[in-house]
Amino acid sequence: MVNQSKVGGLKRGLFQASVIGNERICTDHYRLTLAVAAGFPPTLPGQFIQLGCSPTDHRRAMGPGGLDGRDIQWLPGEAPPLAAPGLLAPAAMLKRPFSLAGHVIQDDGRAELEIIHRVVGVGTAWLARLSAGDAVDLIGPLGNAFGMPEGRSIPLLVGGGVGIPPMYYLASWLSRRGYRGVGFIGAVSRDLIAGRLIEPGPAIPPGGPELGHSAAIGEFADHGFGSVVTTDDGSLGMRGRITDGLETWIASATRSDIESAAVFCCGSTPMMRSVAAVCARYGLPCQVCLEQAMACGMGTCQSCIVRLEPDCVARTQGQPARKPHGQNEQGRDWRYFLACTDGPVFDSACVLW
Ligand SMILES: Cc1cc2nc3c(=O)[nH]c(=O)nc-3n(C[C@H](O)[C@H](O)[C@H](O)COP(=O)(O)OP(=O)(O)OC[C@H]3O[C@@H](n4cnc5c(N)ncnc54)[C@H](O)[C@@H]3O)c2cc1C
Numbered sequence: 001m002v003n004q005s006k007v008g009g010l011k012r013g014l015f016q017a018s019v020i021g022n023e024r025i026c027t028d029h030y031r032l033t034l035a036v037a038a039g040f041p042p043t044l045p046g047q048f049i050q051l052g053c054s055p056t057d058h059r060r061a062m063g064p065g066g067l068d069g070r071d072i073q074w075l076p077g078e079a080p081p082l083a084a085p086g087l088l089a090p091a092a093m094l095k096r097p098f099s100l101a102g103h104v105i106q107d108d109g110r111a112e113l114e115i116i117h118r119v120v121g122v123g124t125a126w127l128a129r130l131s132a133g134d135a136v137d138l139i140g141p142l143g144n145a146f147g148m149p150e151g152r153s154i155p156l157l158v159g160g161g162v163g164i165p166p167m168y169y170l171a172s173w174l175s176r177r178g179y180r181g182v183g184f185i186g187a188v189s190r191d192l193i194a195g196r197l198i199e200p201g202p203a204i205p206p207g208g209p210e211l212g213h214s215a216a217i218g219e220f221a222d223h224g225f226g227s228v229v230t231t232d233d234g235s236l237g238m239r240g241r242i243t244d245g246l247e248t249w250i251a252s253a254t255r256s257d258i259e260s261a262a263v264f265c266c267g268s269t270p271m272m273r274s275v276a277a278v279c280a281r282y283g284l285p286c287q288v289c290l291e292q293a294m295a296c297g298m299g300t301c302q303s304c305i306v307r308l309e310p311d312c313v314a315r316t317q318g319q320p321a322r323k324p325h326g327q328n329e330q331g332r333d334w335r336y337f338l339a340c341t342d343g344p345v346f347d348s349a350c351v352l353w
């Protein structure tokens with residue numbers, strides 16, 4: 001993986017963006033494309049942005065006037081009345097983290113950023129209502145990034161639910177560097193697959209027919225990647241979990257393919273834990289993107305702590321070793337790391353699940 005010092009260090013900023021498009025792509029998921037004027041730093045897949053999910057002027061508008069864009073009129077030592085509409089209306093006061101699903105720099109230096117989000121609460125519901133021309137503010141790029149491990153050439157991209165978007169960015173980034181691989185997508189049912197379905201999909205290298213696929217994902221096919229789709233209810237692709245898809249691929253691959261493969265994974269914690277276990281069993285290197293709930297996204301609030309083995313993090317991220325904070329029942333050293341600045345991408349072998 002690529003640590004922060006190699007992805008531009010702490011180069012990041014607060015940017016104003018305007019909405020280019022906001023398209024519903026399945027039940028609950030939207031693809032939001034944003035334009036940022038010249039100056040947005042280069043990014044890598046795995047990195048994320050903190051996106052304002054309420055009107056850009058709401059922070060000024062919390063005074064007695066409510067959400068009307070007026071400056072705050074609090075008197076020193078006083079609070080605004082609790083009945084102020086600005087305090088009563090549900091609004092996402094903090095920015096929300098979203099992985100980049102794509103980043104293109106246009107000839108004129110404008111950045112086009114893509115995120116795919118699932119409506120789960122007040123902030124994402126607000127995002128779903130945006131339309132072309134609307135304004136949002138964002139901070140980014142944040143976090144470290146995925147990187148192809150040395151000596152490996154077949155990327156296996158495993159994304160579940162809201163963990164799918166960074167896999168699309170990774171597929172486009174890897175394909176520009178000459179890699180071809182397979183994207184694995186898991187969802188509860190067909191209507192929750194956040195991607196463009198192409199039916200029938202192209203064959204999956206290797207062992208396509210055994211995988212019983214009936215569709216490919218356009219966002220992978222566009223970059224020469226095959227797709228393996230699994231749904232819990234069998235409404236598309238293989239019935240089962242994403243690990244069933246991954247293990248079926250492994251079972252039909254040659255030893256040399258397995259020795260060339262590297263897994264990149266993002267999804268819920270139980271899903272990533274299971275994928276990490278499969279990878280450990282077959283000796284596959286695996287990088288996971290830990291989308292821990294975050295408040296600031298920049299190392300200030302300490303809300304996004306995760307427990308990892310410090311020596312393993314130092315080894316895999318090329319960082320100086322840090323002291324452990326404790327030891328688990330198996331005698332394994334652990335330390336708290338911040339998912340937002342030390343990660344979100346880590347070697348799965350370092351994580352104390
Ligand atoms: C680095 C990172 C990248 C992310 N990338 C994406 C992405 O590409 N697409 C996407 O749809 N979502 C992504 N998420 C999750 C996204 O940030 C949350 O869904 C969003 O903050 C919810 O905001 P809300 O105001 O709609 O929901 P809220 O009203 O704040 O919360 C609604 C519910 O969601 C839960 N929740 C909020 N954040 C998380 C989280 N991180 N994990 C589990 N539960 C959570 C809350 O506890 C609550 O139960 C990412 C999170 C992180 C940390």
Ligand code: FES
Nearest residue numbers: 297299301302340
């Ligand atoms: S989100 Fe604030 S420290 Fe990580």
